Amino acid sequence: MQIPFFNELAKGERFLIAGAGGGYDITHGIPLYLYLTKTLGKEVVLANFSFTELPRSGAEKVFDGTYKITKDCEMLNYFPENLICQWLWNHLKIDTSIYAFDYELGVQPLRQAYNYLIEQYQLDTVLLVDGGTDSVIFGDEQTMGTIVEDANSMIAAVKSNAKNKYIAAIGFGIDHFHGVNHYNFLENVATLIHDGGYLGAFSLTKEMPEGKEYLALTQYIHQHSHYPSIVNNSIAGAMSGDFGDIHATQRTEGSELFINPLMPLYWTFKLETITQRMEFASLLENTLSIQDVKTAIQRHKIYKNGQFRHNQPIPL
Numbered sequence: 001m002q003i004p005f006f007n008e009l010a011k012g013e014r015f016l017i018a019g020a021g022g023g024y025d026i027t028h029g030i031p032l033y034l035y036l037t038k039t040l041g042k043e044v045v046l047a048n049f050s051f052t053e054l055p056r057s058g059a060e061k062v063f064d065g066t067y068k069i070t071k072d073c074e075m076l077n078y079f080p081e082n083l084i085c086q087w088l089w090n091h092l093k094i095d096t097s098i099y100a101f102d103y104e105l106g107v108q109p110l111r112q113a114y115n116y117l118i119e120q121y122q123l124d125t126v127l128l129v130d131g132g133t134d135s136v137i138f139g140d141e142q143t144m145g146t147i148v149e150d151a152n153s154m155i156a157a158v159k160s161n162a163k164n165k166y167i168a169a170i171g172f173g174i175d176h177f178h179g180v181n182h183y184n185f186l187e188n189v190a191t192l193i194h195d196g197g198y199l200g201a202f203s204l205t206k207e208m209p210e211g212k213e214y215l216a217l218t219q220y221i222h223q224h225s226h227y228p229s230i231v232n233n234s235i236a237g238a239m240s241g242d243f244g245d246i247h248a249t250q251r252t253e254g255s256e257l258f259i260n261p262l263m264p265l266y267w268t269f270k271l272e273t274i275t276q277r278m279e280f281a282s283l284l285e286n287t288l289s290i291q292d293v294k295t296a297i298q299r300h301k302i303y304k305n306g307q308f309r310h311n312q313p314i315p316l
Contacts, residue, residue, distance in 0.1 A: 003200025005166070005268040012042065012125030012164050016117055019048035020128040020135055020153040020167065021146060024080050024229040026098065028170050029129040030088075030217055031210035038209075045121050049110070049153050050100035052079050063116040065102035065109055071095070077226050087220045092213070106287035110156035118161050125164040126157045128271065131231035132175040135167060136188050136267070139279030139300060142308040143179040152293045155284045158275045165271040166199065172262040174234050181311035188277075189267065197273025204264040206239045211264075215239060238263035 017033055019025030026048035036042040050067075058074040059067040071085040081098040088094040101113050117123065128135070134145030135154060158165055173182060192198045204211045218236040222228045234257065237246055242259045275281050280300035287293045 005199035014043045014123045015125045020130045021149040022049040047099040065105045066113045069098045106289045114160040126162040128167040130169040132171045133169045138277045145175045145178040145180040168268045183312040197270040199268040
């Protein structure tokens with residue numbers, strides 16, 4: 001048996017795997033990158049919505065707000081893209097680049113940046129990856145996590161010229177740290193099943209070749225970054241059998257975590273079915289900056305006038 005997601009991937013030949021929410025999101029695309037390139041023999045370009053001060057990195061600016069990051073870029077205090085390039089070379093002898101999109105880009109310039117890469121590499125498929133599950137948000141939830149960056153990337157990607165567009169979210173339960181209600185998340189997944197946009201879920205395990213490399217990458221980042229990833233360390237802990245209120249980084253001290261076996265699940269979807277359900281999608285389409293995106297989502301919340309689905313506990 002095989003979930004529909006892998007049948008969908010087989011349709012593509014040249015992929016863009018991009019981190020949707022910025023920061024370490026692209027790390028969750030590395031297992032998929034390794035599977036597509038090593039197992040299926042596909043061509044893959046990596047990209048990420050970035051929180052780094054990219055002009056200071058010494059990276060080549062290839063398009064408006066788009067920088068080509070390599071292992072040889074200047075190391076900055078916070079630079080996930082560079083760390084990944086270093087790890088790929090040091091650990092696997094893969095010399096590749098990651099295209100980083102400037103954090104200031106709104107939907108319109110980000111869509112143009114996607115299209116630049118799609119044209120340059122003749123890409124047919126965009127696969128967004130999200131660390132956490134707040135990308136599966138419709139806009140009628142009482143709390144929406146850190147939806148701004150995810151929604152920005154999702155609307156830009158779905159409006160791009162790629163033929164196939166998907167999203168994979170990993171880290172069920174992690175966004176509780178940011179106020180996401182997982183009853184609402186599961187209700188959204190049920191809606192997407194009804195809409196025909198759910199492509200199934202699968203778990204990343206420590207026995208898989210891709211899982212072993214994910215754990216190695218997470219350890220490398222933990223050792224070499226001033227800002228270790230809460231999401232990566234939570235997923236890695238769950239993959240290793242941790243359970244409950246376990247803290248791998250001081251960044252979560254003072255909060256209660258629930259590390260559990262559902263965290264390493266990738267939940268996969270047709271991107272368009274989610275954006276069609278996003279109540280604020282049309283407000284974002286013509287935004288030029290990330291501040292425009294924030295303002296549009298805030299305006300949507302005001303328009304809702306408190307008419308949100310209430311947060312509920314999962315009755316288990």
